[in-house]
Amino acid sequence: MSTQIPKQTENAEETASETETEAPSKGDERRAEKRRRADERRRQREAEEAERAAADENTVELRVFRYDPDVEGKQEPRFDTFHVPFTKGMTVLDALMYARDTYDSSLTFRHSCRQAVCGSDAMFVNGGQKLACKTQIDELEEPIRVEPLPHAEVTKDLVVDMEHFYDQMEAVEPYFQTNEYPDGELEEQRQTRENREKVKMSTRCIWCAACMSSCNIAAGDNEYLGPAAINKAYRFAMDEREGEDLKQKRLEIIEQEHGVWRCQTQFSCTEVCPKDIPLTEHIQELKREAVKNNLKFW
Amino acid sequence: MYEHDVVVVGAGGAGLRAAIAAQEEGADVAIVSKLHPVRSHTGAAEGGINAALRDADSWEDHAYDTMKGSDYLGDAPAVEALCKESPEEVIQLEHWGMPFSREEDGRVSQRPFGGLSFPRTTYAGAETGHQMLHTMYEQVVKRGITVYDEWHVMDLVVTNEEDPADRSCHGVVAYDIQRGEVDGFRANGGVILATGGMGQVFDHTTNAVANTGDGVAMAYRAGVPMEDMEFIQFHPTTLPSTGVLISEGVRGEGGILYNEKGERFMFEHGYANNDGELASRDVVSRAELTEVNEGRGIEDEYVHLDMRHLGEERILDRLENILHLAEDFEGADGLTEPMPVKPGQHYAMGGIETNEHGETVIEGLYAAGECACASVHGANRLGGNALPELIVFGKRAGHHAAGKEMGEAEIPTGRTGDWEPAEYEFEVDVGAVGDRGPAAADGGAVAADAEGLLEAEIERARERVEDLLARKGRNHAEIRSAVQETMTANVNVFREEEGLKESLADLREAREAYAEVAVSDPSRTFNTDLIHTMETRNILDIAEALAMGALARREFRGAHWRKERQERDDENWLKHTLVSWNDGEPELWYKPAILEGEAKTYEPKVRSY
Numbered sequence: 001m002s003t004q005i006p007k008q009t010e011n012a013e014e015t016a017s018e019t020e021t022e023a024p025s026k027g028d029e030r031r032a033e034k035r036r037r038a039d040e041r042r043r044q045r046e047a048e049e050a051e052r053a054a055a056d057e058n059t060v061e062l063r064v065f066r067y068d069p070d071v072e073g074k075q076e077p078r079f080d081t082f083h084v085p086f087t088k089g090m091t092v093l094d095a096l097m098y099a100r101d102t103y104d105s106s107l108t109f110r111h112s113c114r115q116a117v118c119g120s121d122a123m124f125v126n127g128g129q130k131l132a133c134k135t136q137i138d139e140l141e142e143p144i145r146v147e148p149l150p151h152a153e154v155t156k157d158l159v160v161d162m163e164h165f166y167d168q169m170e171a172v173e174p175y176f177q178t179n180e181y182p183d184g185e186l187e188e189q190r191q192t193r194e195n196r197e198k199v200k201m202s203t204r205c206i207w208c209a210a211c212m213s214s215c216n217i218a219a220g221d222n223e224y225l226g227p228a229a230i231n232k233a234y235r236f237a238m239d240e241r242e243g244e245d246l247k248q249k250r251l252e253i254i255e256q257e258h259g260v261w262r263c264q265t266q267f268s269c270t271e272v273c274p275k276d277i278p279l280t281e282h283i284q285e286l287k288r289e290a291v292k293n294n295l296k297f298w
Numbered sequence: 299m300y301e302h303d304v305v306v307v308g309a310g311g312a313g314l315r316a317a318i319a320a321q322e323e324g325a326d327v328a329i330v331s332k333l334h335p336v337r338s339h340t341g342a343a344e345g346g347i348n349a350a351l352r353d354a355d356s357w358e359d360h361a362y363d364t365m366k367g368s369d370y371l372g373d374a375p376a377v378e379a380l381c382k383e384s385p386e387e388v389i390q391l392e393h394w395g396m397p398f399s400r401e402e403d404g405r406v407s408q409r410p411f412g413g414l415s416f417p418r419t420t421y422a423g424a425e426t427g428h429q430m431l432h433t434m435y436e437q438v439v440k441r442g443i444t445v446y447d448e449w450h451v452m453d454l455v456v457t458n459e460e461d462p463a464d465r466s467c468h469g470v471v472a473y474d475i476q477r478g479e480v481d482g483f484r485a486n487g488g489v490i491l492a493t494g495g496m497g498q499v500f501d502h503t504t505n506a507v508a509n510t511g512d513g514v515a516m517a518y519r520a521g522v523p524m525e526d527m528e529f530i531q532f533h534p535t536t537l538p539s540t541g542v543l544i545s546e547g548v549r550g551e552g553g554i555l556y557n558e559k560g561e562r563f564m565f566e567h568g569y570a571n572n573d574g575e576l577a578s579r580d581v582v583s584r585a586e587l588t589e590v591n592e593g594r595g596i597e598d599e600y601v602h603l604d605m606r607h608l609g610e611e612r613i614l615d616r617l618e619n620i621l622h623l624a625e626d627f628e629g630a631d632g633l634t635e636p637m638p639v640k641p642g643q644h645y646a647m648g649g650i651e652t653n654e655h656g657e658t659v660i661e662g663l664y665a666a667g668e669c670a671c672a673s674v675h676g677a678n679r680l681g682g683n684a685l686p687e688l689i690v691f692g693k694r695a696g697h698h699a700a701g702k703e704m705g706e707a708e709i710p711t712g713r714t715g716d717w718e719p720a721e722y723e724f725e726v727d728v729g730a731v732g733d734r735g736p737a738a739a740d741g742g743a744v745a746a747d748a749e750g751l752l753e754a755e756i757e758r759a760r761e762r763v764e765d766l767l768a769r770k771g772r773n774h775a776e777i778r779s780a781v782q783e784t785m786t787a788n789v790n791v792f793r794e795e796e797g798l799k800e801s802l803a804d805l806r807e808a809r810e811a812y813a814e815v816a817v818s819d820p821s822r823t824f825n826t827d828l829i830h831t832m833e834t835r836n837i838l839d840i841a842e843a844l845a846m847g848a849l850a851r852r853e854f855r856g857a858h859w860r861k862e863r864q865e866r867d868d869e870n871w872l873k874h875t876l877v878s879w880n881d882g883e884p885e886l887w888y889k890p891a892i893l894e895g896e897a898k899t900y901e902p903k904v905r906s907y
Binding site for chain 1: 333334336337338339341342351385386389392393394395397398399400401402403404405406423425428429432433436437439440476478506507508539540542543622623626627628629773774775779817818819820821822823824825826827830
């Protein structure tokens, strides 16, 4: 299995025992009752599903990764099967929402905008990093296997811990800096169309982490900045409004030990990027800039 | 318990701008959001930011266009603040590095938008909101502002004096989605609500799944009135199958609408003889639905938006994102075929009643952005006026909450001045159900001081969570979809008395069903079942106030059309609708619109385009 499951943490156990001290017998009873109900619902759902699958040919079969450190019966990772009636234009996200709202309201995944801009719902669909909201069901082979992003710690079901990704993004001074602003009040900095075009693709990143998840180097080197963060650095390094001094600083950041030179040009990030950002090219270009820059000072 | 000077709820455009502004004034500020900031729905805004940047343009012209667009229900002091301050805020964004589209001379590009007398919509391709959101989040990172992401704010911590005008706000209680714990955030300076839209009240919407109007509903339960909730913008160009937005920028650049017969109906059927496709959004949405209702729609559902004649180069330069959206979400190639579009819920003109500083009637409680109603948009928002609202009023609220001296506001809040009670008698019950048990509790615990108040509210929120997890009952999803169905069927673009009454009866049923709601996922980890269940209550509160306002307002103004009276009635209705929760017994009342501005008095005129 490609997904890393964290060990049941001591913290979680502590929390559970704390709750117990507060309301010892009641809490136990309630949890036991919850489990009974959950089992019952599961049996019922499986029966319903079997019936539906037999009755209706036009359903899609999803096999969805399930894991919850908090709930007995889900602490061991497993796959649940859902049969969802197919409608034209249905996406993987639509199917997951249907399964959740109809069969099992504990099925958990991040999602918000439904239009590929919030970057919440990157997941591993049939063995590839995809945004669930822009992945059409009819383009996939069945059964459709849906898993959380590989190389990230699973929080629950399809939700992974994003903290490491955010830390890397924020490690490259991801904000515009300049030493000079125009004198006039209400005057913008000038930027050529060509320069805006140059950084355009890099500014489309939606922080979905599909690239980071697909990258072998990032999987082996936890400190590697990763494609998204390097792309963010590219976005500023190539923006002519920042000026030469700052470009120097940008190159120093991306040239660090766990920076651009770790990239082995495997193009997996570029392949999975849902916004078609040429990530590998951007990394390569920064390498060239760094070399040029070093020669200049040599 | 956490403690900060200013607590901002929500991390979209308004929340981020408010946080930056409060920090600039020296406040210790924290942002609490149920999403990570870059997931906020500001990122889906496409078209642009209206700002009078050029010599040939003026803020006065922008204000005139906005008042006309609002169908004279905007409040002039708020409208003028928006138009005056938008230029400096846009330049500020540019100075923070936002990648705007550029002219040959390197200046930021502007384009025409509906209802504008000058092409003043400043844009970054068709992804202006995405660029704005990320640019501002970058500034938040730069400043080291604390962000509590994936914390769902459940309720406000507000004192319980009888008159809301005497109450004060001291913080919020929130649920940590990752860890499953309730905790409190004490705010010594102020709480700023910036929770965005409420599109999930409807089922065909451009809004995100997260747009459940949380801030509006929690302010309402704490005693702040909801203002002008019946004014909902239905955007004329959304994709039929998903509600994904196709920017007004397409029409701004010259895109044309056709009916099934290939007629350019905006002109040929006389909906807007001067401006055609670039008439105000409410006008275009009604025109499209009229075409469909009269049998000239395609597949009896939608019309065509054609941009092929703009040419590949121009489309790729200015509207590339539209090609991706049409392809990914409707399977249409905008370069070679017209795109199917129909009206969809897009924006709430109404919201939390505030003045032009973002203050509500409750001391220490502010609101900014789509969740607020200052009112800048009145009965109809112009395209390109939402993004400047976020930055102008986000900044104002942030400054005020951090203690900056801003002078006396001109817009009154609460029941002061010339307010009047509504005479309308509702036939069905509204408001709280039964004994208002824990699942329907509202704000206002009793305690001697702020600290005690927070403790009490935290305890109550914990009990509510435990109760929702422990009890048996109905799943929220069926209740939510019942609300969305009745709202879309009965409180849509065209509204009539019978349908509106039916919606209130349906909402009553949904409220009763919600009294029996329960969460089936027992988990303490990332329990979205629990979050959605709490959100559904907010959806119910908002839907009800919206339908009440719509039923009582018997006139046609801006986005609110009534079959019974298809014209604007300035004699009786040049006034804002307000709904107060009154601890469970919603009450409708009105206050006059303010048409006297600094530049001029905006006399109501016939609104034609």
